[in-house]
Amino acid sequence: MSANIETLITDIADYMSRVGLAAREASRAIGRASTAQKNQSLNAIAEQILAQAGELKRANALDLTAGREKGLAEALLDRLELTDERIASMAEGLRQIATLPDPIGVISNLAYRPSGIQVGQMRVPLGVIGIIYESRPNVTADAAGLCLKSGNAVILRGGSEAVHSNQAIAACIKHGLEVAGLPADVVQVIETTDRAAVGELLRLKDSVDVIIPRGGKSLIERITNESEVPVIKHLDGICHVYIDDEADREKALNVAFNSKTQRYGTCNTMETLLLAASAAARILPDLAKMYVEKGVELRGCENTQALLKDSNIAVLAAEEEDWSTEYLAPVLSIKIVEDIDAAISHINKYSSQHTESIVTENYTKSRQFLREVDSSSVMVNASTRFADGFEYGLGAEIGISTDKLHARGPVGLDGLTSMKYVVLGDGQVRQ
Amino acid sequence: MSANIETLITDIADYMSRVGLAAREASRAIGRASTAQKNQSLNAIAEQILAQAGELKRANALDLTAGREKGLAEALLDRLELTDERIASMAEGLRQIATLPDPIGVISNLAYRPSGIQVGQMRVPLGVIGIIYESRPNVTADAAGLCLKSGNAVILRGGSEAVHSNQAIAACIKHGLEVAGLPADVVQVIETTDRAAVGELLRLKDSVDVIIPRGGKSLIERITNESEVPVIKHLDGICHVYIDDEADREKALNVAFNSKTQRYGTCNTMETLLLAASAAARILPDLAKMYVEKGVELRGCENTQALLKDSNIAVLAAEEEDWSTEYLAPVLSIKIVEDIDAAISHINKYSSQHTESIVTENYTKSRQFLREVDSSSVMVNASTRFADGFEYGLGAEIGISTDKLHARGPVGLDGLTSMKYVVLGDGQVRQ
Numbered sequence: 107m108s109a110n111i112e113t114l115i116t117d118i119a120d121y122m123s124r125v126g127l128a129a130r131e132a133s134r135a136i137g138r139a140s141t142a143q144k145n146q147s148l149n150a151i152a153e154q155i156l157a158q159a160g161e162l163k164r165a166n167a168l169d170l171t172a173g174r175e176k177g178l179a180e181a182l183l184d185r186l187e188l189t190d191e192r193i194a195s196m197a198e199g200l201r202q203i204a205t206l207p208d209p210i211g212v213i214s215n216l217a218y219r220p221s222g223i224q225v226g227q228m229r230v231p232l233g234v235i236g237i238i239y240e241s242r243p244n245v246t247a248d249a250a251g252l253c254l255k256s257g258n259a260v261i262l263r264g265g266s267e268a269v270h271s272n273q274a275i276a277a278c279i280k281h282g283l284e285v286a287g288l289p290a291d292v293v294q295v296i297e298t299t300d301r302a303a304v305g306e307l308l309r310l311k312d313s314v315d316v317i318i319p320r321g322g323k324s325l326i327e328r329i330t331n332e333s334e335v336p337v338i339k340h341l342d343g344i345c346h347v348y349i350d351d352e353a354d355r356e357k358a359l360n361v362a363f364n365s366k367t368q369r370y371g372t373c374n375t376m377e378t379l380l381l382a383a384s385a386a387a388r389i390l391p392d393l394a395k396m397y398v399e400k401g402v403e404l405r406g407c408e409n410t411q412a413l414l415k416d417s418n419i420a421v422l423a424a425e426e427e428d429w430s431t432e433y434l435a436p437v438l439s440i441k442i443v444e445d446i447d448a449a450i451s452h453i454n455k456y457s458s459q460h461t462e463s464i465v466t467e468n469y470t471k472s473r474q475f476l477r478e479v480d481s482s483s484v485m486v487n488a489s490t491r492f493a494d495g496f497e498y499g500l501g502a503e504i505g506i507s508t509d510k511l512h513a514r515g516p517v518g519l520d521g522l523t524s525m526k527y528v529v530l531g532d533g534q535v536r537q
Numbered sequence: 538m539s540a541n542i543e544t545l546i547t548d549i550a551d552y553m554s555r556v557g558l559a560a561r562e563a564s565r566a567i568g569r570a571s572t573a574q575k576n577q578s579l580n581a582i583a584e585q586i587l588a589q590a591g592e593l594k595r596a597n598a599l600d601l602t603a604g605r606e607k608g609l610a611e612a613l614l615d616r617l618e619l620t621d622e623r624i625a626s627m628a629e630g631l632r633q634i635a636t637l638p639d640p641i642g643v644i645s646n647l648a649y650r651p652s653g654i655q656v657g658q659m660r661v662p663l664g665v666i667g668i669i670y671e672s673r674p675n676v677t678a679d680a681a682g683l684c685l686k687s688g689n690a691v692i693l694r695g696g697s698e699a700v701h702s703n704q705a706i707a708a709c710i711k712h713g714l715e716v717a718g719l720p721a722d723v724v725q726v727i728e729t730t731d732r733a734a735v736g737e738l739l740r741l742k743d744s745v746d747v748i749i750p751r752g753g754k755s756l757i758e759r760i761t762n763e764s765e766v767p768v769i770k771h772l773d774g775i776c777h778v779y780i781d782d783e784a785d786r787e788k789a790l791n792v793a794f795n796s797k798t799q800r801y802g803t804c805n806t807m808e809t810l811l812l813a814a815s816a817a818a819r820i821l822p823d824l825a826k827m828y829v830e831k832g833v834e835l836r837g838c839e840n841t842q843a844l845l846k847d848s849n850i851a852v853l854a855a856e857e858e859d860w861s862t863e864y865l866a867p868v869l870s871i872k873i874v875e876d877i878d879a880a881i882s883h884i885n886k887y888s889s890q891h892t893e894s895i896v897t898e899n900y901t902k903s904r905q906f907l908r909e910v911d912s913s914s915v916m917v918n919a920s921t922r923f924a925d926g927f928e929y930g931l932g933a934e935i936g937i938s939t940d941k942l943h944a945r946g947p948v949g950l951d952g953l954t955s956m957k958y959v960v961l962g963d964g965q966v967r968q
Contacts, residue, residue, distance in 0.1 A: 233911075316942060477642060535920040535922070
């Protein structure tokens with residue numbers, strides 16, 4: 107399918123500019139669509155995805171074959187694969203989005219002013235969202251569903267290795283939009299694998315309101331530097347757990363162990379463990395043993411090495427760059443610090459401002475940590491692995507923003523919206 | 538004073554980079570400053586401004602003399618002048634900001650999740666804000682006050698024509714910060730008038746979190762195009778009033794007259810009047826007479842010209858470009874449209890998405906207008922002149938954003954903040 111399309115798209119700039127204009131036009135229709143209509147289309151897409159499971163797997167097989175020929179790594183091939191389970195989970199995800207409350211049109215804080223006017227804020231769509239992502243084809247359905255529910259038109263640009271899978275999912279989406287009487291251009295999946303299409307998308311500042319990149323750090327940095335459209339970024343997660351001297355021992359072991367080992371490859375996984383000097387002797391030897399038994403490589407500061415030497419636990423020397431490395435692997439750096447102030451300083455210096463957690467029973471220090479740590483999620487006595495749209499009750503997430511402007515932390519439906527002011531009067535004028 | 542400073546600042550890039558680093562450093566102190574400390578400094582700055590009124594006027598006189606020598610327009614000289622009244626009003630503005638509730642640290646929506654963790658959002662400062670503005674020196678005090686109260690460090694870059702006035706105000710701010718024990722670098726007023734400083738400021742993406750330009754359209758467009766730091770823009774205001782066929786006649790006359798004539802040079806002034814065909818005959822002749830008596834030049838569509846010809850009111854023919862012109866002057870374009878749908882189409886095509894108002898008694902059409910008009914303020918039966926931070930109850934405003942990301946409409950203290958997630962647990966881990 108794509109080969110055929112490729113030959114038709116010779117002028118990428120022109121093609122992308124038409125995609126942008128079509129999205130802007132479609133955004134008006136989806137922006138004013140009723141909740142029922144949006145939910146109907148989400149459920150229809152889910153149904154079609156299940157009905158077309160065979161077709162999706164056939165298209166996916168083309169991508170997998172091409173990927174193997176190109177020598178894609180096994181991990182990437184795994185992410186690329188559409189199994190029956192993954193197809194069912196895509197459909198289920200769309201149905202869940204249909205059950206979420208519609209954010210659009212919600213009016214808050216409507217209050218009378220001394221002049222007699224009533225002023226409030228109404229939640230509205232952003233307009234047109236561009237999403238650039240890598241190999242997982244399920245993002246095509248997830249992102250389309252979130253944008254659709256939040257009243258936005260979306261331009262999706264998936265990885266070239268998933269082009270057949272993405273086009274097959276796009277066909278299901280098109281069908282679902284049609285069933286609900288919505289324009290097909292509400293969701294456009296870029297049909298060319300030409301990399302120039304990404305560059306053109308980043309220049310469409312008149313027809314695209316925001317770009318959301320999903321993928322590795324280098325992809326996101328490239329997009330951020332190149333884009334003329336505002337970007338909601340999700341950079342790396344260098345997350346910390348700080349075990350305070352007043353930490354409960356059991357909570358410390360549980361939180362620190364879970365934060366590192368529950369999954370290694372996720373951005374909310376702890377990469378550096380900090381311990382108050384007076385807590386280290388009490389907690390670190392047992393905790394280090396748990397990590398080692400789980401197969402986690404430890405890299406520690408000098409005090410950590412000295413302390414664990416007595417317990418015969420091998421600890422490599424942590425280098426300066428360890429403190430700013432996102433391992434995404436069974437590797438953990440450990441530093442013993444003087445107190446909470448030193449811990450906060452270390453975090454605010456090395457953290458990627460994603461997620462940090464303190465383990466403490468002390469009321470004042472818990473408040474200090476919450477207030478002074480400048481990260482998108484700050485926790486007390488909880489695993490960093492909770493930093494997630496589902497766990498936070500957003501229902502779904504399009505990513506986790508490490509930006510401060512607009513959206514910070516897990517981005518759900520509200521993050522894809524804006525607020526306009528509404529004013530209700532009885533003929534009031536300014537004096 | 539500035540001449541002396543100029544000779545000291547030879548390497549602008551180095552100077553601005555040091556300003557940026559000092560701001561980042563100071564942002565940590567102001568970010569965790571107590572409400573009492575912030576209010577104390579605001580009141581101390583206000584006091585110092587009043588105590589130094591003589592000094593401010595002496596510095597201002599240097600700017601006025603230089604401005605006259607350079608042949609600045611009278612309107613600009615007027616904006617530049619610091620009178621006793623304006624000095625008192627600067628001080629009063631700062632005291633008002635001190636009385637506003639502190640937005641920082643406010644936690645909202647703290648709720649238990651099925652996992653047992655409690656999740657909420659805490660309001661936090663953005664960090665470092667860069668403000669680039671033109672001749673009015675009072676912006677120096679206003680903007681410093683708003684940034685200070687919202688826990689941000691700020692870099693202020695005023696117009697070169699106000700350099701002595703701005704430095705004199707900066708000295709008062711420095712004194713007030715010192716009185717409250719806050720670092721002087723919380724508010725830095727750029728000391729050089731070299732235009733290269735603006736370009737350098739726009740490149741400080743590691744030490745500045747957001748740029749807010751205040752000034753004419755060309756300044757804002759230049760900054761937006763050039764900036765590597767995110768920008769909160771306030772572009773032009775091409776505002777509309779639509780008089781529906783079910784409008785109350787008296788409300789229509791009042792709202793449409795006030796929206797145009799209460800002040801001509803403001804961004805929330807109406808520039809185009811739309812009337813439903815069936816309302817025009819009933820309302821337009823008298824309304825047009827009111828405008829003409831007030832000295833407003835009218836430019837109308839063909840139907841407007843035909844209708845007002847019978848009343849002997851002179852109406853120029855509106856050209857296509859009139860519909861997208863911000864006159865900022867006693868000029869009004871008028872168009873008779875078929876119905877509300879045509880009015881909304883016209884607005885969504887030509888408006889700058891600032892402020893639009895409908896005059897109607899019809900419930901369904903008021904709801905349609907509120908929902909479908911894509912502007913930062915949408916009103917029913919109220920003058921567009923109400924689109925203002927004070928009128929909306931924000932207490933103060935740093936500008937009116939015509940962007941959709943982050944802040945839309947009047948930007949008060951909340952617009953200078955972000956939200957981080959806070960998670961309170963009892964040792965919970967992810968399953």
